[in-house]
Amino acid sequence: MPVSFFSENNNGHIISRITYNVGEVTRATSDSIRTFVREGLTVIGLLAYLIYANWQLSSVFFLVAPLVAVLVKYVSKRMKRLSKKMQETVGDMTHVTSEMVVGVEVVKSFGGGEYERKRFAQASLNNRQQFLKLVMTMSIHNPLIQFIISLALAGLMYLALILMEDAGPGEFVAYLTAAFLLPRPIRQLSEANGEMRRGVAAAESLFEVLDEPLEEDDGSYEKDRVVGGIEFRNVSFTYAKEKALALNNINLKIKAGQTVALVGVSGGGKSTLIKLLSRFYEYQEGGIYLDGVELKDYSLANLREQIALVTQHVTLFNDTVANNIAYGCLEGVSRDQVVRAATDAHAIEFIQKMLQGLDTEIGENGLNLSGGQRQRLALARAFLKNAPVLILDEATSALDNESERFIQLALDKVMKDRTTIVVAHRLSTIQRADVIIVMEEGRVVEQGTHSELLKTGVAYKRLYDLQFNSQSVEA
Ligand SMILES: Nc1ncnc2c1ncn2[C@@H]1O[C@H](COP(=O)(O)OP(=O)(O)O)[C@@H](O)[C@H]1O
Ligand SMILES: [Mg+2]
Incomplete structure (x- = not known):
């Protein structure tokens, strides 16, 4: 980056991008992706089996699918917006802290301790608020998805008793077991989705930096030692x-x-x-x-x-x-x-x-x-x-x-x-x-x-x- 990048951007924000945001991306691209693949495949496998075993019955899941989709979409958007704000507040905290540490002598001699304490408390409070919002969103979202899936399962159970009247006990139990295996991977997928959104928001801010024009270095002239005019x-x-x-x-x-x-x-x-x-x-x-x-x-x-x-x-x-x-x-x-x-x-x-x-x-x-x-x-x-x-x-x-x-x-x-x-x-x-x-x-x-x-x-x-x-x- 050219020197102007560093003079125009605040140090705390540059540092927190490298430390905090990269951490967020790391989490999203390691744990969450693993969960996504593993649980995603489980869900697909289970659904395939359920459809294969009894497609009429399984269509109950497709009835609730749009509801889940709308919910996930809304939450994903909200997560991204909150994560962006969260990154800002982490940047502010880093900024305030580093100024305080570097300028400790000025802070002390000009009696800035109280002012700095307030400034840090404010930044920290903002950070906490954003984090709480983030956690709250996920804490409402995950049980809600669970609830919808449970409703679908209850309906399924009810219909199964009617529709699977002539099925053997083995088939019946196999079908229901598979159906009841579904909620866990779906919950994990929904949690992983939250993490992914945080990661995407963090990645966007990193790519903003990566997309900044580089320090111009197009020249190719080289000399071991110039004369100095x-x-x-x-x-x-x-x-x-x-x-x-x-x-x-x-x-x-x-x-x-x-x-x-x-x-x-x-x-x-x-x-x-x-x-x-x-x-x-x-x-x-x-x-x-x-x-x-x-x-x-x-x-x-x-x-x-x-x-x-x-x-x-x-x-x-x-x-x-x-x-x-x-x-x-x-x-x-x-x-x-x-x-x-x-x-x-x-x-x-x-x-x-x-x-x-x-x-x-x-x-x-x-x-x-x-x-x-x-x-x-x-x-x-x-x-x-x-x-x-x-x-x-x-x-x-x-x-x-x-x-x-x-x-x-x-x-x-x-x-x-x-x-x-x-x-x-x-x-x-x-x-x-x-x-x-x-x-x-x-x-x-x-x-x-x-x-x-x-x-x-x-x-x-x-x-x-x-x-x-x-x-x-x-x-
Ligand atoms: N990074 C900067 N961004 C914007 N303005 C600057 C920057 N650095 C210096 N200036 C401005 O450029 C002018 C010349 O500054 P400078 O070259 O540092 O003066 P000197 O070294 O002669 O004291 C000043 O008006 C100063 O405010
Ligand atoms: Mg000067």
């Missing part, structure tokens, strides 16, 4: 469902090996521009070229191999430090390379202090690490990837001045032989760049070197006075 030509981009242009007619030329700093007030479109480079979103107008080849012509995997991306929000996995650094390239990377990357990112200092060093488990999303430590791990991951294009989106924002200065040294070394795009707010990082690009409201408003922009740039001058002046004193 990047060009934006008249690129405009709008996030789906938004009206405003997030990027408005961007034209940029970044030479291979250059370091480019993107600056501007937040919301200017810097992160968006970077996301387009990795093709997390598809631009609507213009073209982006890497080494002169449009991004769409690259195979996605190959394109993303060329880019090492570090964002402000570091994602770490519940695994060892080493595996987190080597994420995505676990095989084919030696321990030495991991250590070197960690050293370059100045992460080795704190890693060595950990109990098991590189083999320490860092826990769920690295919650036991500080912001700066997490960023250093993310940098190490990017250094290890050793891609020709390095993108740092506020990747050093959580570092203190001292670690930043160290990392800057490492970055200087890494940046030398690759194209680097940095979004940064620190003057020292920006001054080092070959080109500074100032973005405002999705446009590139100015570009040039630090000294050029200080002389001629209006927007840059304003940013400089507001943001950097105080820093330049301490730097």
Whole structure:
């Protein structure tokens, strides 16, 4: 799925589709199908025998058949509708729970406990109501079917006494035994039908996901290692469902090996521009070229191999430090390379202090690490990837001045032989760049070197006075 799918759909609902809905389908396609086949064949066999033994008598069953059919049809429809609602409520519960778990510190510090409790209680209540309706439907439906069948049997019994007057006792008993064997498999069929409807409803929601357009990956161009020239030509981009242009007619030329700093007030479109480079979103107008080849012509995997991306929000996995650094390239990377990357990112200092060093488990999303430590791990991951294009989106924002200065040294070394795009707010990082690009409201408003922009740039001058002046004193 493209990134837009994940930003448009709620996490809880995506997760519950994979866990709950798939479970429902599994149940319907294993147990229920088995019951369907076994009991269905039993019913057919019994009916065949009954018709063969005495078709006039057996036609009693065909009298009640339409009644049963109407009932089953109604219940099937209702089951499906209730199951759909039930899935929604399971999704809501997952959603509320996961938000609460992930945001536990905010919940606690802003006194959101009561609010979250209510929200969860509400979701849980909805879920219970839907489930009760579901159970109630089946609890009324099954006995009702039984009742109708019993009525038919009573009628049958009565008629048998009249119609089978001249039949022998053996024939009579055989016929009635077969007739009285019918209700059990019919009950099981009706129960299985309920389960099947739940399964079908769940399957529909899964197929909705499967039918969503896949991440576009039509390109076939591949290159082991690009040189790293990047060009934006008249690129405009709008996030789906938004009206405003997030990027408005961007034209940029970044030479291979250059370091480019993107600056501007937040919301200017810097992160968006970077996301387009990795093709997390598809631009609507213009073209982006890497080494002169449009991004769409690259195979996605190959394109993303060329880019090492570090964002402000570091994602770490519940695994060892080493595996987190080597994420995505676990095989084919030696321990030495991991250590070197960690050293370059100045992460080795704190890693060595950990109990098991590189083999320490860092826990769920690295919650036991500080912001700066997490960023250093993310940098190490990017250094290890050793891609020709390095993108740092506020990747050093959580570092203190001292670690930043160290990392800057490492970055200087890494940046030398690759194209680097940095979004940064620190003057020292920006001054080092070959080109500074100032973005405002999705446009590139100015570009040039630090000294050029200080002389001629209006927007840059304003940013400089507001943001950097105080820093330049301490730097
Ligand atoms: N996933 C998204 N869906 C819709 N709008 C978004 C999304 N991400 C960012 N935007 C909007 O796009 C604009 C540019 O955002 P962004 O590129 O993140 O700015 P910057 O990184 O310069 O602070 C903002 O107005 C923001 O609200
Ligand atoms: Mg941003």
